[in-house]
Amino acid sequence: MSNLQEESSGPFRVAIIGGGIGGLFCALSIHHHYQSSSSSSPHVKRGIQIDVYEQAPQYREIGAGVGMGINAARLVHRLGLGPGLIQIAGQRQGTWFTFRRHDDSGEVVVIPDADPEPGDVRQAPCARSDLLELFLGAIRERGAATLHTEKACTGVTVLGGDGENNGVDVDGEGKGGGKVQLRFRDGTSATADVVVGCDGVHSVVRDQFVTDANNKSVESGTIAYRGIVPISALERDWPFDHWSNIWVAKHKHFLAYPITRNTKLNVVAFVTKRLGGGIPINDREGEQNKYKNIRESWSSLCDLSEVVADFAEFDEPVQRIISLMDERPGRWRINDHEPLGRWHFAGGRVVLVGDAAHAMLPHMGAGAGQSVEDGWILGRALAEYLCSSSSKTENRSSSSSTKFQSLESTMQFYQDLRLPRAQRVQAASRVSGNLYELQTEEMNALSYEDSLPVLGEAMLQRMKFVWSEDIDDSYDRMRDGEQQQQQQQQ
Numbered sequence: 396m397s398n399l400q401e402e403s404s405g406p407f408r409v410a411i412i413g414g415g416i417g418g419l420f421c422a423l424s425i426h427h428h429y430q431s432s433s434s435s436s437p438h439v440k441r442g443i444q445i446d447v448y449e450q451a452p453q454y455r456e457i458g459a460g461v462g463m464g465i466n467a468a469r470l471v472h473r474l475g476l477g478p479g480l481i482q483i484a485g486q487r488q489g490t491w492f493t494f495r496r497h498d499d500s501g502e503v504v505v506i507p508d509a510d511p512e513p514g515d516v517r518q519a520p521c522a523r524s525d526l527l528e529l530f531l532g533a534i535r536e537r538g539a540a541t542l543h544t545e546k547a548c549t550g551v552t553v554l555g556g557d558g559e560n561n562g563v564d565v566d567g568e569g570k571g572g573g574k575v576q577l578r579f580r581d582g583t584s585a586t587a588d589v590v591v592g593c594d595g596v597h598s599v600v601r602d603q604f605v606t607d608a609n610n611k612s613v614e615s616g617t618i619a620y621r622g623i624v625p626i627s628a629l630e631r632d633w634p635f636d637h638w639s640n641i642w643v644a645k646h647k648h649f650l651a652y653p654i655t656r657n658t659k660l661n662v663v664a665f666v667t668k669r670l671g672g673g674i675p676i677n678d679r680e681g682e683q684n685k686y687k688n689i690r691e692s693w694s695s696l697c698d699l700s701e702v703v704a705d706f707a708e709f710d711e712p713v714q715r716i717i718s719l720m721d722e723r724p725g726r727w728r729i730n731d732h733e734p735l736g737r738w739h740f741a742g743g744r745v746v747l748v749g750d751a752a753h754a755m756l757p758h759m760g761a762g763a764g765q766s767v768e769d770g771w772i773l774g775r776a777l778a779e780y781l782c783s784s785s786s787k788t789e790n791r792s793s794s795s796s797t798k799f800q801s802l803e804s805t806m807q808f809y810q811d812l813r814l815p816r817a818q819r820v821q822a823a824s825r826v827s828g829n830l831y832e833l834q835t836e837e838m839n840a841l842s843y844e845d846s847l848p849v850l851g852e853a854m855l856q857r858m859k860f861v862w863s864e865d866i867d868d869s870y871d872r873m874r875d876g877e878q879q880q881q882q883q884q885q
């Protein structure tokens with residue numbers, strides 16, 4: 396028998412590893428799409444059970460601001476969480492960012508925000524903690540998933556259809572018909588029909604299944620300090636009419652944008668401490684060693700004096716912001732990951748979502764949004780697999796899409812749609828980081844003054860492809876394109 400629907404009794408079990416933005420949104424999306432598809436489908440025999448396994452003792456409020464482009468905000472609205480999102484988001488007042496000179500705040504270029512869409516859908520820069528809280532509240536209210544804490548996954552094993560342990564299928568060919576067993580650090584285990592690895596940049600799921608040379612983190616050489624400061628303390632004599640600004644210097648940039656209905660300013664100050672490839676290093680000897688032990692962690696701290704020293708030559712508004720930061724601001728080393736060749740394994744029973752699949756540098760403000768797009772598409776595709784007639788019978792009607800015939804083809808559909816786009820954003824994020832720090836190959840040969848127009852020109856169109864794509868339209872096109880081809884061939 397070729398499909399899971401008739402092979403097993405009991406609910407179809409989805410195990411999501413990691414309860415960050417990607418994992419929680421994925422749980423909501425699978426639940427949402429399954430509910431709407433199953434209520435109108437005569438083919439559904441099994442229910443669905445979604446479990447989220449988070450390693451931390453609680454779904455903790457760590458992290459500062461995360462950018463949510465309009466492309467991702469649209470999906471949060473479609474999930475019915477638009478009003479909640481508006482409550483927690485900052486308002487960019489028509490400007491995505493104004494890029495400014497570091498020394499006198501002179502305007503380099505103003506990048507307009509994406510236009511709001513019907514239903515008050517708009518860009519939604521948020522505190523990560525607020526966004527997690529919004530998703531957690533919706534999961535609880537809807538009974539969408541069972542939330543587990545202190546469940547650090549240490550590995551998964553693909554089981555055969557007869558329940559026999561066939562070991563890990565590192566080749567990704569799958570054993571057909573089987574389940575997946577998850578092992579946790581506390582010695583417990585669980586089984587599922589599908590495991591979704593949403594376990595972030597240090598993903599154990601990815602590390603188990605991707606064993607080729609591409610499974611490596613890439614050092615960006617950049618340190619980021621972060622904090623959140625109250626806007627009320629800055630309002631008086633603030634020289635600009637909006638709060639989203641990036642001050643640029645060679646090998647440094649200082650970024651601030653409003654969150655939480657413009658009551659708070661999210662601050663991230665980037666400085667390139669280590670550079671390769673012949674680019675000049677604005678670094679003292681031995682500095683490299685000093686930073687070597689800063690993990691790519693969201694919870695490591697430093698003394699404010701470091702920020703003060705690194706940004707001493709920046710203009711007065713920056714100094715005012717720094718003076719309001721905590722004495723112990725966050726400091727982290729930002730790395731991304733080489734693009735992966737595939738995101739699903741073991742016959743589609745194991746799949747990657749979010750940073751586990753495409754960890755990217757933060758310079759397009761798009762990492763959280765890309766994980767939301769992943770979760771949305773995975774939920775839609777999985778519901779189509781579970782609820783369509785094609786997953787019921789060997790004799791599929793000719794109009795049914797072969798895309799959702801098996802779990803493997805469903806996950807391939809998800810990958811075909813999401814991987815190229817996410818990897819385009821991943822690559823663009825690297826370039827953006829170098830643009831903001833005036834250190835692209837072209838800019839390295841230029842003075843500060845001569846680099847600024849290059850930045851201005853480059854930024855004008857950069858964000859459009861991220862914001863303008865409606866991923867549901869892309870889904871329909873990919874799905875229906877195939878059906879049209881089938882019909883033309885008949």
Ligand SMILES: Cc1cc2nc3c(=O)[nH]c(=O)nc-3n(C[C@H](O)[C@H](O)[C@H](O)COP(=O)(O)OP(=O)(O)OC[C@H]3O[C@@H](n4cnc5c(N)ncnc54)[C@H](O)[C@@H]3O)c2cc1C
Nearest residue numbers: 413415416417450458459547548594595693749750762763
């Ligand atoms: C603590 C934290 C703070 C962050 N703060 C910011 C920020 O201030 N600004 C910003 O732009 N981005 C921040 N990010 C990153 C941003 O949230 C992600 O890039 C983006 O949202 C994609 O989310 P994700 O769900 O794929 O990964 P993540 O947000 O990294 O979530 C992964 C989740 O998986 C859990 N996990 C990891 N390994 C295991 C395991 N083996 N078993 C079970 N659970 C596991 C982690 O605890 C985490 O909750 C932060 C991420 C984390 C984890």
